[in-house]
Amino acid sequence: MTTARLPSLFAALAALVALACTSESGTSPLTTATTTDPGTAGAGGTAPLPDAGARVRTVEMRDPFGGPTGNLLFDGDFDLTTPGLSQAPWYAQASDGSQVELRLETGGLCRTGLRCGVVESKVLLIGFGVAAAASGVAAEVWARPPAGKPCKVVQARLLNGQTFSNLGFLARVSEEPGPDGWCLYRGAVKQQKMSVYLALNNTLAAGETALVDSATLLPDDGTHALAFQSPGEPPSGEEQARLEAARVWLEGHRLYGAPPARPRRDPR
Amino acid sequence: MRLLPRVACALGAAGAVLCAWASSAEAGSFDPEGHFVADPGAVAGEGFDGPVERFLPPDSPAECAVEAYTLVEADDAVDGAGYLHVAVGQSCAERFEVALPAVTGSYRATVWMRHGTLDAQMTVLYPDGSGLELVVAKMAPTGRVTSDGWVELASNEFPVDGALAEHVYLRVIDMAALAGADVDALELVPAGDFVPQKDCAGVGDLACSAEEVCVHQRCRLGRLYVPPLPPDGQRDRMVDQMSAELRIFFGAHKTRTEDLPVALARLETLRGAKSAWEFWSGWGHAFRSLHDWHTSASTQAGSVDRSRRLDLCFIEGDGDASQAAWPKHPLYDDILVSHTGPPGDGTHGLRQGDRLVAVDGRHPIEWARGLQAVDWGSWQACDDGVFGEYAERMRGLILAYATTFSVIHCDAAAGTCAPTPETYQVAELPVDGGSQVACDNRPFYHLESGNPGANHGVGWQFFRGRIAGTTEAEAIYGMVWDTLYGGGDPAGWVNSHLIEAVADFRASARGVILDHRAGNGGTLDAPGYLIALVRPPLTLAVFPSYMQVAGDDGPDTPAEGLAFFDTFASVAAWKAGSTSFDPELPVALILHRDGSASDYFPHGMKGAGKVRLFGPHPTAGAFSTFIDYGYWGGVSWQFASGDTVGADGTPLLGTGVAPDEVVLPRQSDLLAGKDSLHEAALAWVRASLKP
Numbered sequence: 001m002t003t004a005r006l007p008s009l010f011a012a013l014a015a016l017v018a019l020a021c022t023s024e025s026g027t028s029p030l031t032t033a034t035t036t037d038p039g040t041a042g043a044g045g046t047a048p049l050p051d052a053g054a055r056v057r058t059v060e061m062r063d064p065f066g067g068p069t070g071n072l073l074f075d076g077d078f079d080l081t082t083p084g085l086s087q088a089p090w091y092a093q094a095s096d097g098s099q100v101e102l103r104l105e106t107g108g109l110c111r112t113g114l115r116c117g118v119v120e121s122k123v124l125l126i127g128f129g130v131a132a133a134a135s136g137v138a139a140e141v142w143a144r145p146p147a148g149k150p151c152k153v154v155q156a157r158l159l160n161g162q163t164f165s166n167l168g169f170l171a172r173v174s175e176e177p178g179p180d181g182w183c184l185y186r187g188a189v190k191q192q193k194m195s196v197y198l199a200l201n202n203t204l205a206a207g208e209t210a211l212v213d214s215a216t217l218l219p220d221d222g223t224h225a226l227a228f229q230s231p232g233e234p235p236s237g238e239e240q241a242r243l244e245a246a247r248v249w250l251e252g253h254r255l256y257g258a259p260p261a262r263p264r265r266d267p268r
Numbered sequence: 269m270r271l272l273p274r275v276a277c278a279l280g281a282a283g284a285v286l287c288a289w290a291s292s293a294e295a296g297s298f299d300p301e302g303h304f305v306a307d308p309g310a311v312a313g314e315g316f317d318g319p320v321e322r323f324l325p326p327d328s329p330a331e332c333a334v335e336a337y338t339l340v341e342a343d344d345a346v347d348g349a350g351y352l353h354v355a356v357g358q359s360c361a362e363r364f365e366v367a368l369p370a371v372t373g374s375y376r377a378t379v380w381m382r383h384g385t386l387d388a389q390m391t392v393l394y395p396d397g398s399g400l401e402l403v404v405a406k407m408a409p410t411g412r413v414t415s416d417g418w419v420e421l422a423s424n425e426f427p428v429d430g431a432l433a434e435h436v437y438l439r440v441i442d443m444a445a446l447a448g449a450d451v452d453a454l455e456l457v458p459a460g461d462f463v464p465q466k467d468c469a470g471v472g473d474l475a476c477s478a479e480e481v482c483v484h485q486r487c488r489l490g491r492l493y494v495p496p497l498p499p500d501g502q503r504d505r506m507v508d509q510m511s512a513e514l515r516i517f518f519g520a521h522k523t524r525t526e527d528l529p530v531a532l533a534r535l536e537t538l539r540g541a542k543s544a545w546e547f548w549s550g551w552g553h554a555f556r557s558l559h560d561w562h563t564s565a566s567t568q569a570g571s572v573d574r575s576r577r578l579d580l581c582f583i584e585g586d587g588d589a590s591q592a593a594w595p596k597h598p599l600y601d602d603i604l605v606s607h608t609g610p611p612g613d614g615t616h617g618l619r620q621g622d623r624l625v626a627v628d629g630r631h632p633i634e635w636a637r638g639l640q641a642v643d644w645g646s647w648q649a650c651d652d653g654v655f656g657e658y659a660e661r662m663r664g665l666i667l668a669y670a671t672t673f674s675v676i677h678c679d680a681a682a683g684t685c686a687p688t689p690e691t692y693q694v695a696e697l698p699v700d701g702g703s704q705v706a707c708d709n710r711p712f713y714h715l716e717s718g719n720p721g722a723n724h725g726v727g728w729q730f731f732r733g734r735i736a737g738t739t740e741a742e743a744i745y746g747m748v749w750d751t752l753y754g755g756g757d758p759a760g761w762v763n764s765h766l767i768e769a770v771a772d773f774r775a776s777a778r779g780v781i782l783d784h785r786a787g788n789g790g791t792l793d794a795p796g797y798l799i800a801l802v803r804p805p806l807t808l809a810v811f812p813s814y815m816q817v818a819g820d821d822g823p824d825t826p827a828e829g830l831a832f833f834d835t836f837a838s839v840a841a842w843k844a845g846s847t848s849f850d851p852e853l854p855v856a857l858i859l860h861r862d863g864s865a866s867d868y869f870p871h872g873m874k875g876a877g878k879v880r881l882f883g884p885h886p887t888a889g890a891f892s893t894f895i896d897y898g899y900w901g902g903v904s905w906q907f908a909s910g911d912t913v914g915a916d917g918t919p920l921l922g923t924g925v926a927p928d929e930v931v932l933p934r935q936s937d938l939l940a941g942k943d944s945l946h947e948a949a950l951a952w953v954r955a956s957l958k959p
Contacts, residue, residue: 056344057302057414063502064409064900069509072818074517074895082385082898083443086906089895103447106382107413114409114419115385128895130516131817162812162839193835195816219818252756254813254893256865257789265359267404267571268325268391268439 058108066113068216072137073129073198076215078104079113087255095122097245099253105211111142111182116213119143119154121204124242125212128161131192132219138188139170139198141215144181146208151175151183154202154210157235158187158217161195164247169233182213188220201239295378295410295422295455296347302414304347310455311375312366314438317348323363323437332360340450344416346380347453354386355448356441363391363437366456370430376459377426377438379407382417382450385443387902389568390456392428393435400432400465401486406568408495408901411502418452421900424491424544425460463489469695470628470671471642479545481642483572483668485695490545493569495901497544504539510551511535517815519560520892520911521822522922523650527559548903549641555905556646561657561863561890565905570644576697578663579614581606581707581724582632583860584656584884585933585944587623590676590685594625600633601884603659604935605675607712607724609705616697617690618675620711621938625689626674627666633658636665643669649863650908651889651924656861660707660786670694680939708750709785709860711933712943714950715746726750726786730765732772735781735950744953745773746781752865753790754797762790766797773801773853779953780855781946787859787866787887792842795869800846802855803876807843807915809868810836813893814909822911822919829917842912844872851877854956856949859927863888868912870925878956882949884932886924 066077075081075089082088083101092102102125103118110116119125131137143154156170170185177183189196198215235243296307306313314320316339324333337354345351354362368375377390388407394400405426412420428436442449468475468482476487498506511532519528534554541547548567555565587594587602596602603624608615627635636658640646643665647657658665666673673692678685706724713719715733720726731748738744747769754763773780782798792811810833823829857873859866860883867887873879891912898904912920929948937944 054301057298057416057418059298059302059412059414061411062413063505064411065502065506065509067505067509069505069512070516072516074513074814075897080897080899082904085896085898085904087894087896089897104384105417106384107417107419108415109417114411114413128814130815133818133820161814161816162836193817194812194839195814249756252754252793253791255753255790256792256868256890256893257752257863265361265441266325266328267402267568267573268361268363268393 060108062112062114064114070218072132072196072217072219073127073215076127076217077113078110078115078117078213081115081117089128090117091126091128091246091250093124093126093242093246093249095242097249099249110211111144111213113213116211119200119202119204119210119212121202121206121208123202124246125200126159126246127198127215129196129198129217131194131196134191134219135222136188136190136220137192137196137217138186138220139215139217140184140186141170141198141200142182142184142213143200144211145177145183146204146210147181149208151177153204154183154185154200154212156185157199158189159197159199159243160192161197163194164197164243166235167192167196199243295420295457296453304453306347306453307455307457310457312368312456314364314366314454315348315350316345316352316452317350320352321365323365323435329359331357336360337362345452346414346418351450351452353448353450354440354442361439361441363439364454365435365437366454368428368430368433368436368456372427372429372431372462373458374425374427374460374462375456377405377407377423377454377456378410379421379438379454380418380452381421382419384447384449386421386449386451387441387443388421388451389439390423390426391435391437391439392426392433394429394432395434398432400429403427403492404568405492406494406901408899408903410496422496424494424496426492427463427489429462467695471639471669473671479543481569483569484575488569488572490549490569491543493567493902494544494548495899495903497541497547503541503547507535507538514558514907516818517895517909518558518907520908520921521824521919523558523560523908524821527557531555531557552644553641555907556640556643558907559648559650559652560908561648561650561888562892562894562908563906564646565644566903567644568902572668573701574664574667575699575701576667576694577614577700577702577704578616578667579609579702579704580618580663581608581705582624582659582662583709583711583933584659585935585938587935589621589678589683589935589939590623593685593687594623594676594689597631597634600631600655601932602935603632603662604933604938606707606709606933606938607705609703609723613698613700614702614704616692617677619677619680621678621680621935623676623678623685623935624662624673625676627670628672632662635670636662639665639669649888649890649924650922651886654885654888654924656709656885657888660709660861663704663707666694678935678939680941683936683939685935710748710783710943711938712941712946713748714781714783714943714946715748720748728761730769732769742954742957743776743778744781744950744957745777745779746783748783750784750786750788751790752787752794752869754794755791756793762794763797766794770797770801774850777853778958779956780853781949781953782855782857783946784862784866784869785858785860785945787862787869789864789866789890792865792868795865795872796844798869799844799872799876800848801850801853802873802879803845803849804847805843805845807837807841808872809842809912809914809920810840811842811891811912812836812840812910814895816910823913823917826917829913829919832913833915833917842868849877850958852958854878854880854953854958856953857881858945858949859883859887860945861888863890864892867891867925871920874925874928880929880949880952881925881927882929882931882945883927884930884945886926889920889922889924891920
């Protein structure tokens with residue numbers, strides 16, 4: 001049994017000292033940040049990395065609900081995607097064509113919000129979205145490759161959500177990750193009549209993982225310098241086959257009914 | 269300075285301790301270097317730096333006895349030199365006890381988690397016979413995170429009678445079952461006032477405060493089941509974002525134009541919410557206002573265990589044997605007892621054919637529809653005129669929320685009913701958590717052999733054979749089933765059964781009765797196998813899923829509908845039928861409470877050469893799929909997205925498939941041991957037999 005931790009004078013004094021230090025130095029690790037603005041590479045809402053000196057971590061406030069408002073992806077920030085959902089906003093497919101549970105990372109390890117996706121080797125990740133009502137769409141997604149790996153180990157493209165045909169490849173803004181370890185991928189497509197999905201592929205080695213976060217699909221105001229003039233780099237034959245397998249799987253498993261009952265857990 | 273009064277009180281007499289604790293509602297903080305500083309006001313906690321006291325309920329399954337955690341020594345622990353790593357198997361949990369003072373108190377708990385997902389709750393167990401029920405306080409993020417991945421979770425204030433509590437513990441489930449999750453720095457800080465458990469009669473009982481709801485005869489403190497109240501700025505962002513998501517992704521033509529504005533208005537009211545319960549219960553109410561079969565929000569508040577039982581099912585019908593005593597409602601059908609479990613303790617003297625005339629003095633359906641603000645399990649058809657879902661859930665709603673219900677008893681042998689109803693007090697039903705018969709809207713089964721059992725557990729099963737009371741020469745066969753979850757696999761459980769059934773019907777039947785009265789839907793491949801029996805190939809509709817274009821309200825005119833159909837005909841067409849269909853085989857399809865794929869199925873059957881649909885009312889009209897979201901603290905929601913448009917350009921969602929022959933279960937038939945819908949279907953098939 002854990003002993004009751006009654007308030008003690010020592011603890012109070014320690015806290016008091018801590019408060020005084022914070023107040024005088026103005027270097028409280030508790031910072032506040034809204035994390036819904038995509039920002040640019042190396043900036044944005046990511047938690048600052050620990051200093052090289054004595055600081056062991058930083059602390060900040062984040063919005064558990066993700067964002068930004070108006071994102072045309074169902075859950076671009078991964079904050080509302082959890083294991084066990086019947087039809088989650090993201091679909092992860094293993095190389096053998098089977099569906100796999102999306103792994104999640106948390107807190108300041110993510111770029112924005114409280115959760116982000118973990119991309120594993122040979123896992124194809126598809127985020128569901130819609131087309132903008134009266135314009136093209138501009139897409140962004142961030143990935144954090146394993147240490148020492150370039151941004152190209154993760155590839156992002158937009159798909160027609162019905163046919164899974166390629167709409168365009170998202171360009172890497174840089175070849176190497178920014179100081180915070182994250183890479184930005186951007187692109188835009190003209191107005192679509194059908195839904196738009198974001199597909200994330202990778203060339204990670206077995207056992208390696210990358211983080212993905214802060215994916216947005218927003219109405220394009222026409223100012224995107226990286227707007228596609230053509231579908232860009234087409235999927236390889238292997239990638240196209242995987243996309244087609246994913247399309248068929250999703251079509252066959254899309255639920256039109258009451259979700260299968262989840263096993264009831266003992267409330268204790 | 270804020271800590272001093274707390275310390276002064278803590279050093280005073282025992283009576284002063286509670287006084288001082290009541291002023292504390294903080295959690296641990298961090299020094300400038302990022303080291304955790306425990307809250308000096310915490311009265312209990314766990315740093316996971318050494319041996320922990322694990323609690324395993326004595327009746328836990330054997331597989332849960334194995335410890336699914338490790339204590340990890342690491343520099344990046346939040347508190348101290350170590351943390352807990354948990355990786356729990358399906359249906360198990362890990363529990364770690366804390367010791368609280370042996371007095372009544374109210375506490376707020378915080379804990380830090382990292383990696384994956386964690387379902388965390390504080391749980392208070394009282395001994396049997398204490399009269400006190402289990403207390404569960406769910407934990408959800410405060411928004412505070414660290415650069416090394418830790419996320420702070422907090423409960424709302426929860427009451428503990430420390431003198432009576434047998435176990436107080438943190439329960440964690442990592443949910444991901446992949447890499448597990450880390451847990452550290454549990455703290456319990458006194459906060460708020462102790463709230464005693466109180467009995468209540470039913471929903472609306474003034475014994476419960478505005479922060480409580482009466483469920484299963486007890487005032488439930490709403491905040492225990494939901495995350496903390498989002499602070500001001502965050503609350504506005506959540507409302508903004510959820511409203512935007514619904515505007516962009518939700519629904520179809522009917523629900524977007526009629527129901528979405530209602531839900532958005534409800535969401536707007538949450539900006540000014542003053543308590544966690546006000547905010548989150550309003551959140552759930554907004555989802556239920558979307559009036560959609562696939563749309564719901566869930567919290568632990570919807571999972572309170574029943575303490576009593578009604579071992580029987582209700583069904584919409586025609587109370588023809590009792591309408592002289594109690595007239596029919598102008599809008600709603602009568603509600604009859606469809607079937608019961610074995611006569612005895614759980615049926616309370618109710619029998620098949622009895623009529624439920626009122627709940628808390630109102631027509632049962634009218635009463636059930638009035639529960640929208642409190643009933644997290646609310647389930648309703650998209651079609652405004654269909655209420656089968658309410659009837660099917662009626663016995664559970666009564667046990668959870670009603671104070672009284674009134675029944676006209678009938679005598680099956682005499683075929684007569686009492687002139688006045690008997691009124692039951694729900695709280696006076698004996699406490700009994702025993703089993704209950706399943707509700708499948710089938711008073712009887714009609715296969716010559718191999719019918720479902722007396723518990724009506726149709727579920728994922730298929731029951732098929734010759735119809736009882738028919739001759740070999742008539743060759744009338746039937747099938748009883750509820751699921752259409754084919755999952756895209758022709759060789760899978762569901763599709764292989766359907767394929768085999770159709771082959772047998774083709775080979776041997778002169779008439780078929782398909783009994784699909786609890787149609788739970790599934791996937792759209794499954795209906796196609798059955799439709800192939802009766803119809804030549806045809807494009808029945810287009811169903812691009814999910815929503816295609818942000819905020820699309822769908823076709824408003826026939827011309828727009830046809831344009832929509834043309835756009836998607838080549839990529840999202842629902843084609844069904846077969847060149848080998850049998851135009852001479854009569855197929856009766858019996859429906860009652862059917863939705864989604866079980867809407868598409870009758871839509872595809874209706875109008876085919878020799879098919880006739882029998883039912884009391886249209887199906888749910890839930891012609892769409894849905895998307896699922898998971899938040900924290902046991903909160904999740906799902907909503908429909910997209911529409912289906914028929915070949916004539918008509919948006920289908922919101923209008924159920926109407927039966928060709930409207931047949932209500934008649935009370936006089938139930939009393940006579942007859943199934944009105946089956947009788948009608950059998951009569952038609954017999955008159956239409958394949959030559």
